[in-house]
Amino acid sequence: MADKWLISIVGPTGIGKTSLAIKLAQYFETEIISADSRQFFKEMTIGTAVPSKEELGAIKHHFIQNISIFDEYSVGDFERDAIALLHGLFKKKNIVIMVGGSGLYIDVVTKGLDKFPEVDPNIRTELNKLLEEQGITVLQEQLSNLDPVYFNKVDTENPHRLIRALEICLGTGKPFSAFLKQKKVKRDFKTISIGIDAERHVIYERINQRVDLMVEAGLVDEVRTLEPHKSFNALQTVGYRELFKYFEGDWTLDFAILEIKKNTRRFAKRQLTWFKKNENTIWVDYQEDLPSVVGKIKQKFKI
Known part of the structure; x- marks a missing residue:
């Protein structure tokens, strides 16, 4: 039987992971699994940068707005569901694409979930x-x-x-x-990690621009509809938490937007720290074209 490969696209928020994932999925004629835990929720669209209708229509995506903020859904649930889905996809595909900025959710698919003792x-x-x-x-x-x-x-x-x-x-x-990582699980597929990177000032500028576009697209109204549920875990996240402060009268709108940008930049820095730990990741520039990325994958992994 041919080897089964999971190509995992990682990198900081706003760097272009979705675009590359779609191009690779089209090239390899396969489907995409989202490992972005913020994009699981039906009620959160603008602030989580859910792929556009055109992007979702271009390639079959899984785990995009598949649950509600009212649902209980853990990283363990995601591991179970993602592995089951991969088992089915690999019956008809030799390659599947996974994309997302949630390091923990990527790791549970590729390495398994850590086991912890019961506590009070x-x-x-x-x-x-x-x-x-x-x-x-x-x-x-x-x-x-x-x-x-x-x-x-x-x-x-x-x-x-x-x-x-x-x-x-x-x-x-x-x-x-x-x-953490006391025992490694053995998956019946191989993982290729592709990281997208750029100079720090480029990443930060792209984040600032993305936040401005979110605001123009109606982020404030989206968050306002969710204010009654602001205590939910799903909403304890950048882009929502700051606007709740604005609605409560603690901050001005301009200050809240500046805080969204600042906290998103901090989040991107932590993402890179997490992903850089994987020494096997192939890092590519955010402007690198598809033939170059595909060439690097084929050269290293002979697929």
Whole structure:
């Protein structure tokens, strides 16, 4: 049987991952799995940069707006569903494309989900209470002290991730990072990682432009419709959290938009830190053309 290959397209937000993924999927006549956890939700379109109707129509995509913010859906659920989908796709395709900026969701497909011990559920309750009463900063400081290794690579603006790490730290007396990648799972496919990069100032300028385009496209109205549900985990994310501050009267709209840009730039920096850890990734310039990228893939992996 021919080898089965998963080509994973990674890189910072706004760098052009979707465009390259579609071109590669068209070239290899295959389909795309999205590993962008923000794009799972039906109610979130503009602020999560969901592919356009034209892009979605060009190639079959999976895991785009497939659930609701009201649904319970974990990274473990995604691993189960993505692996099941790949099993089916590989029956008719030798190559499948995966694209996304959520490092954890990419890793669970390619490497498997880490296993953690059970801890007292009251710890999570107390941490959620701490978040509600004192804000995210106290959680960030606590995790920085208890597990600086994980703190330096986690999305520190995501309270769900902070609380998950802290409950393990507090419940076991060991750092969360100590439980990561203890055992590697063996997948029945091979992974090719393609990273898209650019000079830092280019990445930041593209992010600033993208945020401006989101605002022009109606981001404020989209977020306003979701304000009644602002406590949901899905909405504790860049582009939504800042506008909730505007609706609450804490910030002006102009300041909220500046904060979206700043926090998105910080997120992009963390994404690159995460993806650069994979020494096997083939890095390409954001302006590199398709024949060049395909040539690098074929040269290295003989597919």
